[in-house]
């Protein structure tokens with residue numbers, strides 16, 4: 607495993623995935639090792655699935671922090687900033703290779719959008735960090751540091767890119783709208799009409815309230831429809847149950 611001095615990781619070994627500018631830092635970038643970047647993406651995706659919100663790395667040098675940026679931070683923050691060359695964002699910390707990210711909006715993402723820091727939110731956020739191989743809560747009073755729940759560490763940044771993490775494009779990808787997909791889906795069912803004993807086939811769509819019925823066709827016709835339209839199997843049900851569904855579909859139609 608290669609070791610790099612704190613703040614001196616060669617930039618071509620890192621994935622630079624964001625560039626920004628603010629008044630405090632001037633021009634900055636967000637960079638991580640490939641493996642840490644993969645874990646970061648997996649964490650963002652987990653957070654989105656759990657909460658529907660987008661976890662983001664804070665502006666400024668909130669991922670890998672090169673030495674010059676650590677010097678700059680100390681000039682601005684004085685004793686509030688780590689001694690240059692010792693920041694846990696610098697790539698070497700507590701005697702080992704590490705990388706770190708600050709997710710400043712974690713309490714917003716894991717709450718109901720209110721941003722308050724509570725034990726429940728911490729537990730959920732920390733769970734998701736651990737699930738993707740990241741270590742939360744290392745900058746904490748229990749370890750003799752200030753309390754920084756937003757600060758998340760990768761203790762193995764130069765591992766192979768983990769194959770098991772679920773990495774999806776980010777942030778270009780819009781969340782899929784699954785409800786819209788459901789709305790498009792046609793379903794089918796079959797019931798026996800009591801009055802004449804005939805089989806009736808009903809196609810319907812729960813999103814729009816659409817339904818149509820047909821009868822007097824053989825099974826292969828329905829199989830062809832089911833395949834062409836992806837309706838799945840057409841379960842057999844009773845006429846009264848079919849009527850319940852039709853009533854519900856009528857309600858969908860009138861309420862749209």
Ligand SMILES: [Zn+2]
Nearest residue numbers: 706707708757
């Ligand atoms: Zn930090």
